[in-house]
Amino acid sequence: MKAKTVLPAVAMTAVSMVLTLAVVVMWLGRAVPWPVALVVGLGIDGGWLATLAYERRLAAQGDHNGAVTAVGWSFGALASGVLIAHALTAEESAGAWLAVAWLPIAAKALWLVHGMWERTALTPVALDAIRGIQQEARDEAAVARARLRAEAGTEETRLTAVTQAGARVARVQAKTAQTLSRAWSTLETARAGEETGRALTSVTSRVTPDVAARWELPVWGPYEPVPALEPGPALTDAALDRLVDEIRTSQDPALSYREMATRFRSVGHSASEVRLRAAWKRVVAA
Incomplete structure (x- = not known):
């Protein structure tokens, strides 16, 4: 990865130095002897190389100097200025020389990118x-x-x-x-239906004579449970018959067995179903 950043910077720096030296020799060689122009070109390139080497030495030590960096950019700007001035005064190929005048600045920018990579590189x-x-x-x-x-x-x-x-x-x-x-x-x-009443009458008339048969449907829906009662003293048959008769004849017409049994237990009396039904039969028969 290091070669990918340093090689382009080295190549562009070398090209920029060669172009700068050639332009200085050709441009100043008309006005002064060519050795003097060569010295001027080498001075520009030498100053650039010196500041670049010093910057690289400081970067290797993890340090940075703003003055050295400014001097390095000044040499790069000077080299670009020489190339631009030669392109503007050249009689032939002015556009070509002006197209390569940015190479010194680009070389400095590549060295800046390489320095940033070195500061952020990891093992x-x-x-x-x-x-x-x-x-x-x-x-x-x-x-x-x-x-x-x-x-x-x-x-x-x-x-x-x-x-x-x-x-x-x-x-x-x-x-x-x-x-x-x-x-x-x-x-x-x-x-x-009428047929139902007749069928009930024919069935119950032999068991409970003189009693109108009634068929009540069971309750379908919510109901309230009746609380359990404490068992009282057992009733005699005579007392049971008397209570059954009183409850049965408490309304006119007389209550059915189901209604009588419900009221009998709701008022607190207790008797087995067999005794209660036997008392009902005796009362009805009487």
């Missing part, structure tokens, strides 16, 4: 360490991206499964509700 060990750090950072970033993509895919799959399961549950619930609604409608139609 191979440091470059390998930097490359390792960059590769590690790229690896970590790639792993993090892969982990995020995997987690996103897993979450998407989970949400899809939950959504599909919820949709299936909703369809089953809707289908069940529709089935229950049709069944309830059928029960209500059967309960309200």
